[in-house]
Amino acid sequence: MRKIAIIGGTGVYSPEALAGFEEKVITTPYGDALCKLGTLHGNQVVFITRHGVGHSVPPHKVNYRANIWALKSLGTEEIFATTAVGSLNREMKAGHFVVCDQAIDFTKSRVNTFYDTPERGVAHVDFTNPYCSRLRAKVIKCLEKTAIPFHKTGCYVCTEGPRFETAAEIKMFAMLGGDLVGMTNLPESVLAREAEMCYTNCSIVTNMAAGISPTPLSHSEVVEAMAQSGKNMAQLIEAFIADNSEDTETCNCAHCMAEFGGFKL
Ligand code: HPA
Numbered sequence: 001m002r003k004i005a006i007i008g009g010t011g012v013y014s015p016e017a018l019a020g021f022e023e024k025v026i027t028t029p030y031g032d033a034l035c036k037l038g039t040l041h042g043n044q045v046v047f048i049t050r051h052g053v054g055h056s057v058p059p060h061k062v063n064y065r066a067n068i069w070a071l072k073s074l075g076t077e078e079i080f081a082t083t084a085v086g087s088l089n090r091e092m093k094a095g096h097f098v099v100c101d102q103a104i105d106f107t108k109s110r111v112n113t114f115y116d117t118p119e120r121g122v123a124h125v126d127f128t129n130p131y132c133s134r135l136r137a138k139v140i141k142c143l144e145k146t147a148i149p150f151h152k153t154g155c156y157v158c159t160e161g162p163r164f165e166t167a168a169e170i171k172m173f174a175m176l177g178g179d180l181v182g183m184t185n186l187p188e189s190v191l192a193r194e195a196e197m198c199y200t201n202c203s204i205v206t207n208m209a210a211g212i213s214p215t216p217l218s219h220s221e222v223v224e225a226m227a228q229s230g231k232n233m234a235q236l237i238e239a240f241i242a243d244n245s246e247d248t249e250t251c252n253c254a255h256c257m258a259e260f261g262g263f264k265l
Contacts, residue, residue, distance in 0.1 A: 026074065158181075
């Protein structure tokens with residue numbers, strides 16, 4: 001039995017496949033996390049809505065540590081996260097899915113580690129490759145069986161938000177090698193790594209980024225584009241959960257904190 005978590009971003013609130021899941025509030029040292037628990041295709045599945053009930057929590061206020069801690073305490077081993085993004089790359093168009101392989105962190109005000117107390121001590125986790133190679137390969141394999149337009153690699157730039165970017169910022173991110181811009185993949189991905197869980201992201205392009213888009217950006221544009229991609233994402237999530245075939249790639253996520261005695265709840 002795989003132990004899977006889905007973190008649904010903007011527009012991915014509760015895939016139909018997870019109907020009948022039990023809602024449970026998981027209490028953590030960082031606060032509560034609302035989880036939906038169930039079994040699908042023989043696997044334990046937990047679903048978390050990143051932005052809370054009714055999309056009420058902005059990206060810089062998401063309780064990333066509570067969410068990741070809750071998933072760890074439920075025994076989660078694999079996290080599949082979705083993110084809505086703007087695109088800096090003209091090849092990556094609205095409706096395209098991107099299985100990111102790199103990230104650049106431009107967040108400013110978020111607690112980005114579990115290792116910030118004397119009790120836990122100091123730890124420096126390896127983050128050379130921010131997304132799990134094993135899960136990325138699985139997601140790519142699932143996408144290859146669909147008609148969804150997608151890209152196997154991409155560099156995610158995470159901004160602080162909640163405002164959208166300036167045209168100059170987007171120009172700079174493109175010069176740095178960014179392909180996509182969003183507000184939520186950091187510190188979520190690094191906390192999952194510290195907690196020794198496999199984590200992969202699948203981004204959905206909702207708009208061209210500021211200064212590339214011919215029109216001003218709006219949240220409703222993002223929500224509308226996500227609604228159009230919702231069916232595709234539901235299909236991918238279900239395929240990911242159903243794919244219990246042998247992995248084609250390996251990873252070290254479950255042991256990445258060995259140098260520091262392993263992650264402890
Ligand atoms: N910028 C930041 N976050 C986003 C965007 C964007 O253009 N689109 C969707 N999420």
